[in-house]
Amino acid sequence: MSDASTNPSDVPHKSESLLVPSKLMRRRNAAETRYKAYGIAAIVISLATLGIMLFTIFSDGISAFSQATLRFPVTMDAATLDPKGNRDIAEMTKVTTIGYKKVLEKSLIDELNTRQVAVDGVSEKDIGAFISGDAPARLRDMVLADPSLIGQTIDFSAFATGRIDGYFKGRVTMETAKLDSNISPEQLQLADKMTEAGILDVRFNPKFFTNPDASDTRPESSGLGVAIIGTLYMMALVVVLSLPLGVAAAIYLDEFAPQNRFTDLIEVNISNLAAVPSIVFGILGLAIFINFGGLPQSSSLVGALVLTLMALPTIIIATRASLRAVPPSIRTAALGVGASKVQMVFHHVLPLAMPGILTGTILSLATSLGETGPLLLIGMEAFVVNYPSGPLSGGVMEPATALPVQVYAWAARSDPAFVERASGAIIVLLAFLLVMNIVAIILRRRFERRW
Amino acid sequence: MSVFMLLVVIAVLALVGFVIGRQRALASAAGNIKEMHSLPVYYGWHGALMVIVPSLLALTLWLLIQPLVIERQLVSYFPPEVLESSAARTLAMADVRRVAEGLDIAIAQGAMTEVQADMVRTEFGSVRDRLAEVGVALGAEVTPQVLAAAQDYRELAVIGGIGRSILTFLVALGGLIYAIRITNKDFRARNRVEQVIMALLSLSSTVAILTTVGIVLSLVGESLRFFTMYPWQDFFFSLTWSPNFQGGSDLGLAPLLWGTIYISFVSIIVAAPIGLFSAIYLAEYASPRVRSVVKPAIEVIAGIPTVVFGLFALVTLGPILRDWIAEPTGWGNSGSSVMTAGLVIGILNIPFVSSLADDVINAVPQAMRDGSYGIGATKSETIRLVILPAALPGIVGGMLLALSRAIGETMIVTMGAGAAAKLDLNPFEAMTTITVKIVSQLTGDTEFDSPETLVAFALGMTLFVLTLGLNVIALYIVRKYREQYE
Numbered sequence: 001m002s003d004a005s006t007n008p009s010d011v012p013h014k015s016e017s018l019l020v021p022s023k024l025m026r027r028r029n030a031a032e033t034r035y036k037a038y039g040i041a042a043i044v045i046s047l048a049t050l051g052i053m054l055f056t057i058f059s060d061g062i063s064a065f066s067q068a069t070l071r072f073p074v075t076m077d078a079a080t081l082d083p084k085g086n087r088d089i090a091e092m093t094k095v096t097t098i099g100y101k102k103v104l105e106k107s108l109i110d111e112l113n114t115r116q117v118a119v120d121g122v123s124e125k126d127i128g129a130f131i132s133g134d135a136p137a138r139l140r141d142m143v144l145a146d147p148s149l150i151g152q153t154i155d156f157s158a159f160a161t162g163r164i165d166g167y168f169k170g171r172v173t174m175e176t177a178k179l180d181s182n183i184s185p186e187q188l189q190l191a192d193k194m195t196e197a198g199i200l201d202v203r204f205n206p207k208f209f210t211n212p213d214a215s216d217t218r219p220e221s222s223g224l225g226v227a228i229i230g231t232l233y234m235m236a237l238v239v240v241l242s243l244p245l246g247v248a249a250a251i252y253l254d255e256f257a258p259q260n261r262f263t264d265l266i267e268v269n270i271s272n273l274a275a276v277p278s279i280v281f282g283i284l285g286l287a288i289f290i291n292f293g294g295l296p297q298s299s300s301l302v303g304a305l306v307l308t309l310m311a312l313p314t315i316i317i318a319t320r321a322s323l324r325a326v327p328p329s330i331r332t333a334a335l336g337v338g339a340s341k342v343q344m345v346f347h348h349v350l351p352l353a354m355p356g357i358l359t360g361t362i363l364s365l366a367t368s369l370g371e372t373g374p375l376l377l378i379g380m381e382a383f384v385v386n387y388p389s390g391p392l393s394g395g396v397m398e399p400a401t402a403l404p405v406q407v408y409a410w411a412a413r414s415d416p417a418f419v420e421r422a423s424g425a426i427i428v429l430l431a432f433l434l435v436m437n438i439v440a441i442i443l444r445r446r447f448e449r450r451w
Numbered sequence: 452m453s454v455f456m457l458l459v460v461i462a463v464l465a466l467v468g469f470v471i472g473r474q475r476a477l478a479s480a481a482g483n484i485k486e487m488h489s490l491p492v493y494y495g496w497h498g499a500l501m502v503i504v505p506s507l508l509a510l511t512l513w514l515l516i517q518p519l520v521i522e523r524q525l526v527s528y529f530p531p532e533v534l535e536s537s538a539a540r541t542l543a544m545a546d547v548r549r550v551a552e553g554l555d556i557a558i559a560q561g562a563m564t565e566v567q568a569d570m571v572r573t574e575f576g577s578v579r580d581r582l583a584e585v586g587v588a589l590g591a592e593v594t595p596q597v598l599a600a601a602q603d604y605r606e607l608a609v610i611g612g613i614g615r616s617i618l619t620f621l622v623a624l625g626g627l628i629y630a631i632r633i634t635n636k637d638f639r640a641r642n643r644v645e646q647v648i649m650a651l652l653s654l655s656s657t658v659a660i661l662t663t664v665g666i667v668l669s670l671v672g673e674s675l676r677f678f679t680m681y682p683w684q685d686f687f688f689s690l691t692w693s694p695n696f697q698g699g700s701d702l703g704l705a706p707l708l709w710g711t712i713y714i715s716f717v718s719i720i721v722a723a724p725i726g727l728f729s730a731i732y733l734a735e736y737a738s739p740r741v742r743s744v745v746k747p748a749i750e751v752i753a754g755i756p757t758v759v760f761g762l763f764a765l766v767t768l769g770p771i772l773r774d775w776i777a778e779p780t781g782w783g784n785s786g787s788s789v790m791t792a793g794l795v796i797g798i799l800n801i802p803f804v805s806s807l808a809d810d811v812i813n814a815v816p817q818a819m820r821d822g823s824y825g826i827g828a829t830k831s832e833t834i835r836l837v838i839l840p841a842a843l844p845g846i847v848g849g850m851l852l853a854l855s856r857a858i859g860e861t862m863i864v865t866m867g868a869g870a871a872a873k874l875d876l877n878p879f880e881a882m883t884t885i886t887v888k889i890v891s892q893l894t895g896d897t898e899f900d901s902p903e904t905l906v907a908f909a910l911g912m913t914l915f916v917l918t919l920g921l922n923v924i925a926l927y928i929v930r931k932y933r934e935q936y937e
Binding site: 038 | 518641645648651655656657658659660662663666668670673724725727729731733736749751752755757760765801830835852855858859862865866886889890893907911914915918919926
């Protein structure tokens, strides 16, 4: 017999086994997992967005480095290019690019006829529309440089126009061509046949790095030449201006400056300047350097001055951090063997702090390399076709653009071919940044000392 | 002689100063270094500095003063009404300078001789056409006054150039002679050199102040000019923004301010939780190995130029939001919208929020965590009940800094937010911000005498005050918090 039911001690216990999680415990553990999941989700979201962004830029932009190119023999018709037949340069310059365009078109049509490449419904004018607008100008320059070419037949390679180029890169399809007044499906079929015949192919395009910008109607011949030169000029000037100034200011503030109101004022200024929106520096450049100082608009000099002012606070802060990392024993030892304070700083502290200073400088240089807003205000988004001259003949005073500004300018244009160009320019820009960051990391790894 | 050549001459003289200074000091001590006050190299540096510093000073002063003097000389050519306003005067001077440059270019290209350039008169034919031949485009026909002024300008500039060269050279030479005469073995060269170095160091530390002064002066000066042309009540309180370069424009701040605040708000909604939770995970949960990989990876976002984010907003995210959300729901049909710009700025700000939050979370003393674990709290409870409250002021400060960055962000909103100034609540509507309008009012061919252009400076002033205020508040909060534990 059992009296278990009557025994009060047998009433189910309120507390449960430690081995079986209670309701509360389960809730607490769930909260734990949730927090961890939130954290992982946040990291995954941010890294995934970064990945998607870089992926879209690369997949849009990688094709900017190749270009559909026509290759065909060109017969330099003397009757068109040198009507008087005396090879006088002065008279030949009177033949404009229109004359050369005719020569190119005729040669291309002849080549297609001899190779029996044809598609119904493609007129001679449509075939002429394959050739980029910059090819006649290039041919003209070639002929004016070497008049003996007239009458000869030379192998010439010309860019195909943006739409044909887009067809090979998937931007233009038969369906879009039907709606497009600039290109017809028949022309695309002809393009396919020309590829089979070996007249047209897509190849690596070094001119993307060297050509200047081109007008809206010929995306195929636009390049980064002026932007790269402008960026290099600006970066060189920024280093020359900001490194000595920033290091000198940091040395003064950290090693020599007396503790007084004036030094406090400088310190407050530096930390505030680091947080001023970049566009305000553009306003400063416009008002002070261009309107007041009379420096030329769009010039790399003004751009460099603005970027220098922006980079200075970062360089000063980085320099001060690495100066402080040099242990006081070095200073006291130098002073102990009879060095003056200036000698102590320049002979001992500064060399030891140099790797840190250089790393900080390169990183702030990388930031200013990608800066766009202030450069727009000082007129660097202008359409610049002429290369600035060499640095010694005043090239920094001449109009130029910069890589990030070129990205913006291309992105603002309506032809979708320029989106490819803009993405390509970003790839070049990111390559620059990558190199600078790798240099900074190597410097840090190689020379960083722990005391 | 060009400025560059002058600099070369100065450099050569400085080298001479270095060599002679060093030699003289050594000679006076008969080659015995112990007899000398300073090391030989300091005598050399003294010689070089005595050449460089005064001559560069003289050159800079001359370059600054010459244009002012020339302008004063040319005043007689201008009619009195031009001289009354400073804007008209600047324009007239710019005309003169452009014509003078054109004549210079014409001479350089051989289209004119020096004598012809001085003799050319408007009565004999169009100067504009002649300059156009050499590639100098002038906006309007050259008036006789401007031409005469330009010819005078060239003469004065030539005289000025000669004077500049002579003065700089003489000052450099004087410094050299002074250094040579004063140098002997007892001369305290090191002290002198160190004094000069100290002066240069303290001078360069004032650049920060000069920059701030420059910013404030340019913003305040031009803003005041704007408010003399346009009533300030309308700027601050009008609800419409419709600039019109023909005049009669409405330049109300409100729509721009609203767009700015709305976009920044969206960006904070994105950046705050993502940044905060990734910081919590990295600081409290992640193993050191994961942390050493993920933290730099997130910081890569901060190193990417904003124009890249702008392009992403323009060609990828904007169309996706439009085609997948805005159009099906009927909220809007524009690729550029508050949502596009806000989301992208939010992504840009994630690493910023995350690293600031990481810093403050790590600054919470370990003892507080240990205490919490000791009484049986789980990690998440410790985070929620101990760490976040302790780190809250720092986190709030970080959010305010992120907000201030979002307000000042330019490229993403220029490319992703649109240009229509609207007061609207729909986040899929294109709106515009203060920075977008600064860019659009100041780019292109602008003349600085219309309220439509000058309003950009008033907008810049607003932006500057807004971001500065947020930063000061944020830093105050952060600093106040730090005092509690240290």
